[in-house]
Amino acid sequence: MLTAVLLAVPGLATAQTVIEPPETKYSIEEDVAIGEEAAEQVRQQLPAFENDAVEYYVTRLGERLVEAIPSEFMHPEFAYTFEVVDEDGINAFALPGGPMFLHRGMLEAALTEGGIAGVMAHEISHVALRHGTAQATRGEKFQWGALAGTIAGAVIGGTAGRAVMEGTSFGLGAFFLKYGREFEKQADLLGARVMASAGYDPRELATMFELIEQQNRSGAPEWLSSHPNPGNRSEYIAVEAELLTIDDPVTDTREFERIQASLNGEAVPITAEGAVSGTRPERPDTDTQYYEVAGVYAVDVPKNWIELPGAEAITFSPEDGHIRTRNQSSFSHGVQIGMAERAGGNLAQVHAAFSESLTAGNPQMQATGGAAQQYLAGRRAYLTIFTNFSEATGWQETVMISTTILPDGRLLYLIAVSPEDEYADYAQTFGELTRSVRLLPK
Ligand SMILES: [Zn+2]
Incomplete structure (x- = not known):
C-alpha cells in the first residue's frame, strides 16, 4: 500500500x-x-x-x-x-x-x-x-x-x-x-x-x-x-x-566489457585504442600491503597493486597493468610469484629449465646475461634478466626471473615485468618486493 x-x-x-x-x-x-x-x-x-x-x-x-x-x-x-x-x-x-x-x-x-x-x-x-x-x-x-x-x-x-x-x-x-x-x-x-x-x-x-x-x-x-x-x-x-541516492556512481565499466568479451573468447587489449598502445599505469606506491600466500610465504606489495589469483601463481599488478583473455592472463607491469613441482635437479638446472619454459612460450625473449646468485625467501636463488618484445602491448620489456627451491622440494619462482623504458621506475620496487618474500613458519 x-x-x-x-x-x-x-x-x-x-x-x-x-x-x-x-x-x-x-x-x-x-x-x-x-x-x-x-x-x-x-x-x-x-x-x-x-x-x-x-x-x-x-x-x-x-x-x-x-x-x-x-x-x-x-x-x-x-x-x-x-x-x-x-x-x-x-x-x-x-x-x-x-x-x-x-x-x-x-x-x-x-x-x-x-x-x-x-x-x-x-x-x-x-x-x-x-x-x-x-x-x-x-x-x-x-x-x-x-x-x-x-x-x-x-x-x-x-x-x-x-x-x-x-x-x-x-x-x-x-x-x-x-x-x-x-x-x-x-x-x-x-x-x-x-x-x-x-x-x-x-x-x-x-x-x-x-x-x-x-x-x-x-x-x-x-x-x-x-x-x-x-x-x-x-x-x-x-x-x-x-528514495535512494547513488553514492559515487560507477562510470568506468571497461572491466565488464573486457570480461564479457573474454567470455566470448576474444582477446581484449587493456586499452580501447588497440593492442599496440597499452596503458601506462601509475607508478608503484612506496607504501606496501602485506599478503600471505597459500600458507607458504608472505610478501609486501605496493599498495596500488592488485592481486590476480591464479591456479599456480599469483600476480600482483597495477590496475591497467594486465591483460586478460579467456584462457590466460598476462601482465605488462608487475610481479608474478608461483610454486611448481620440479622433476629433480639442482638449483642451477631448475632455474635454467624454468627460464627455458618461458622463453619457449615467448619467442622474442632473450637473456641479457648469465644467471646471477641472489636470495629469495631467505634461500639461495638464481636471477636472470631478459629482454622481450611484447606483441600485446607493442613494448620492449624487461623481464626478471628468480627461482629458488623450497624446503619441501618445490620450485618457488618470481617473475617481474615492466616496459624497458619504465624499468628505472620499477627496478627498486622489484628489488624490495623480492627481498620482502619470506617463508611463513610451519
Ligand atoms: Zn531472491
Missing part, C-alpha cells in the same frame, strides 16, 4: 521501506557452518568455471557490494565468497553465511555491470537477512517432512553436528534457495539499497530481473523458481530507487 501512495505523490519526502529480518532459530555460527557445508556440496556437483580474470572480476564487484551492506545487516562472521560455475542458465545463488555461485550464463547475458551487480546485491541481501535459515526455521514448523531426516541427526551432535547434518545433502542446499515472495521483496529492497551505496542505479536490478524473466520463459526456469517475482517487482524497486 505504501508503494501506491509513493507513486501518487512522487515529490513527498518519505522514509525508505523498513526491512525487518525474519526470525531464525539458528545462530550466526550455524548460518556459516551450514553454508560452508552446502557450498562444498555445490562444488562437487557443479563444474567450476576456471577463469581467473572472471573470478577476480566478480570477487571485486562482490566485495564492493558487501562493503555497502547497511551496518545493521552486517555480520562480521559471514564470509562472502564469489565463485563462477560453468553453466549456461541465467542464474546465481548464495548460501547462508555468504558463499555465492554465479552461472557463467548470467555473466554473459547481463547487458550492463549494474545488471550483474543487481543479481549479486539481491543474493547478498538474502544472506545478510539470513533468509536461508529463516526459511529452514519456518520449514521445520510447516514442512517437517522436508527436514526430518536431517533434523533427527542434529539432536546428537550439538551445533556443529546439527549444521553438518543439515548441510549434508545438496537437496537441502537447494531447499535454502527457494524463497517466498516476502523474502524476495526484502532482498529486492535491501539489494536496491546496497546497489545505490555501491554506486549502481537500483533500477538496473529490476531491468536485469525483467531480462531473466524473458529469457527464462524460453529456457532455464531456475532463477524464477528460486526467486519468484513477488508481483510489481519493477514498480516497487523504482519507488525505492527514488
Whole structure:
C-alpha cells in the first residue's frame, strides 16, 4: 500500500521501506557452518568455471557490494565468497553465511555491470537477512517432512553436528534457495539499497530481473523458481530507487566489457585504442600491503597493486597493468610469484629449465646475461634478466626471473615485468618486493 501512495505523490519526502529480518532459530555460527557445508556440496556437483580474470572480476564487484551492506545487516562472521560455475542458465545463488555461485550464463547475458551487480546485491541481501535459515526455521514448523531426516541427526551432535547434518545433502542446499515472495521483496529492497551505496542505479536490478524473466520463459526456469517475482517487482524497486541516492556512481565499466568479451573468447587489449598502445599505469606506491600466500610465504606489495589469483601463481599488478583473455592472463607491469613441482635437479638446472619454459612460450625473449646468485625467501636463488618484445602491448620489456627451491622440494619462482623504458621506475620496487618474500613458519 505504501508503494501506491509513493507513486501518487512522487515529490513527498518519505522514509525508505523498513526491512525487518525474519526470525531464525539458528545462530550466526550455524548460518556459516551450514553454508560452508552446502557450498562444498555445490562444488562437487557443479563444474567450476576456471577463469581467473572472471573470478577476480566478480570477487571485486562482490566485495564492493558487501562493503555497502547497511551496518545493521552486517555480520562480521559471514564470509562472502564469489565463485563462477560453468553453466549456461541465467542464474546465481548464495548460501547462508555468504558463499555465492554465479552461472557463467548470467555473466554473459547481463547487458550492463549494474545488471550483474543487481543479481549479486539481491543474493547478498538474502544472506545478510539470513533468509536461508529463516526459511529452514519456518520449514521445520510447516514442512517437517522436508527436514526430518536431517533434523533427527542434529539432536546428537550439538551445533556443529546439527549444521553438518543439515548441510549434508545438496537437496537441502537447494531447499535454502527457494524463497517466498516476502523474502524476495526484502532482498529486492535491501539489494536496491546496497546497489545505490555501491554506486549502481537500483533500477538496473529490476531491468536485469525483467531480462531473466524473458529469457527464462524460453529456457532455464531456475532463477524464477528460486526467486519468484513477488508481483510489481519493477514498480516497487523504482519507488525505492527514488528514495535512494547513488553514492559515487560507477562510470568506468571497461572491466565488464573486457570480461564479457573474454567470455566470448576474444582477446581484449587493456586499452580501447588497440593492442599496440597499452596503458601506462601509475607508478608503484612506496607504501606496501602485506599478503600471505597459500600458507607458504608472505610478501609486501605496493599498495596500488592488485592481486590476480591464479591456479599456480599469483600476480600482483597495477590496475591497467594486465591483460586478460579467456584462457590466460598476462601482465605488462608487475610481479608474478608461483610454486611448481620440479622433476629433480639442482638449483642451477631448475632455474635454467624454468627460464627455458618461458622463453619457449615467448619467442622474442632473450637473456641479457648469465644467471646471477641472489636470495629469495631467505634461500639461495638464481636471477636472470631478459629482454622481450611484447606483441600485446607493442613494448620492449624487461623481464626478471628468480627461482629458488623450497624446503619441501618445490620450485618457488618470481617473475617481474615492466616496459624497458619504465624499468628505472620499477627496478627498486622489484628489488624490495623480492627481498620482502619470506617463508611463513610451519
Ligand atoms: Zn531472491
